Amino acid sequence: MTKATIEVSGLVKTYAKKRVVDGLSFTVNPGTVTGFLGPNGAGKSTTLRMLLGLTRPDAGTALIGGRGYHEHPEPLRVVGALMDARWAHPKRSARAHLTWLARSNRIPVQRVDEVLAQVGLTDVAGKRVGGFSLGMAQRLGLAGALLGDPGVLVLDEPANGLDPEGIAWMRGLLRALAAEGRTVFVSSHLLAEMAQLADDVVMIGRGKLITQGSVTDLTSLSSTEEVLVRAEEPERLRDLVVEHGATAVEAPERAEALLVSGMSSEDIGRAAARAGLVLFELAPRRRTVEDAYLKLTADSVEYRGSVQQPVEGSRA
Ligand SMILES: Nc1ncnc2c1ncn2[C@@H]1O[C@H](COP(=O)(O)OP(=O)(O)OP(=O)(O)O)[C@@H](O)[C@H]1O
Structure with a gap:
């Protein structure tokens, strides 16, 4: 051999x-x-x-x-x-x-x-x-x-x-x-x-x-925590987390909710309170490896600008 x-x-x-x-x-x-x-x-x-x-x-x-x-x-x-x-x-x-x-x-x-x-x-x-x-x-x-x-x-x-x-x-x-x-x-x-x-x-x-x-x-990449946040004024919340160096995208599984990466739920809650923002929901969620895979492959579909075929099992 x-x-x-x-x-x-x-x-x-x-x-x-x-x-x-x-x-x-x-x-x-x-x-x-x-x-x-x-x-x-x-x-x-x-x-x-x-x-x-x-x-x-x-x-x-x-x-x-x-x-x-x-x-x-x-x-x-x-x-x-x-x-x-x-x-x-x-x-x-x-x-x-x-x-x-x-x-x-x-x-x-x-x-x-x-x-x-x-x-x-x-x-x-x-x-x-x-x-x-x-x-x-x-x-x-x-x-x-x-x-x-x-x-x-x-x-x-x-x-x-x-x-x-x-x-x-x-x-x-x-x-x-x-x-x-x-x-x-x-x-x-x-x-x-x-x-x-x-x-x-x-x-x-x-x-x-x-x-x-x-x-x-890949596992450590996927174990980063995200926080699902539903706010009365989603746009203001998005601006707020960006000011704190975090990112926010629309949560694929939940209408009018944002998925925030780079900030803990405690920090989001405190920052929102200081800014006088009303939050309806604040839920940390740990991404599994499977989520990371689906997210990465779904992103590759978006990268091409057109979704010709849905990614199997994707929730996006
Ligand atoms: N001989 C061929 N002629 C035309 N199109 C082809 C040919 N072989 C593969 N394709 C197309 O190329 C693309 C990639 O196919 P491929 O079989 O390499 O994917 P795959 O990742 O192995 O998928 P799967 O897990 O379904 O086997 C598909 O859109 C398929 O229809």
Whole structure:
């Protein structure tokens, strides 16, 4: 196993005049599980396809260990990928599928039984893939990705179709693979899932990078307190908090209420009293990581100036 870094730089892809990947740059390091997060349609799969040489970028580069996917003489030994769990021939058995994959990539066939055991499919190795549940197909896809003992794993929504026990198993496996020094890059549109699994996160919205950083940073970013304030004269309240160096935006979940960041509820209450402002409501609310994610991705929609597609689950 050779360690390798993923480096994406200035990546662009346009479909039908729409930039689905728009100048994306980020790095994914060995020894970490890095979550690739973004709402549906954000451009995650398109980016991964460019990384794997399945789609040609219009501009920019997507390199693994300093080279494009097709520049590696034996790519399966460098990068293992799970993009579509259902690509195996339905009439083949799991073992036959992996044996074919190993032979066509000059990988020793004894690896087949090793990876079948690693993903927990030994008992059904002789069964036809067509009869597999989505969760079993995901495990088979993962076995295929592990076959060449690659230093880099690129997995598109690998938890799809797994039951809670399967998800816990997958989490353990991916963490163990990263602990061995591998670069594990996993896409998901579910932040809660990534918060439990990943060390780092690359977050995108509408094809652009929103943020890259550790999950810990993201959690501290999101744990800043906001205060929901309903005042008789909202405009005066807004001016008042701005004078105190804080910010106020309209609360998405509450008509005529403001969401103030940068000031405690006590300070807002005192300042309002001094200014003779009547408050109807003053409620601190701690943002969860999920809120931060929804807020960040919702902002990326607004950034484009038009909301073509609502952000899934967004309250904005
Ligand atoms: N081959 C293609 N031709 C035209 N449009 C495409 C093509 N592939 C993707 N798109 C469009 O590009 C955008 C980004 O899609 P992509 O699948 O990369 O997003 P995603 O972040 O992976 O979303 P999801 O979580 O839903 O899989 C979408 O609007 C999609 O319809």
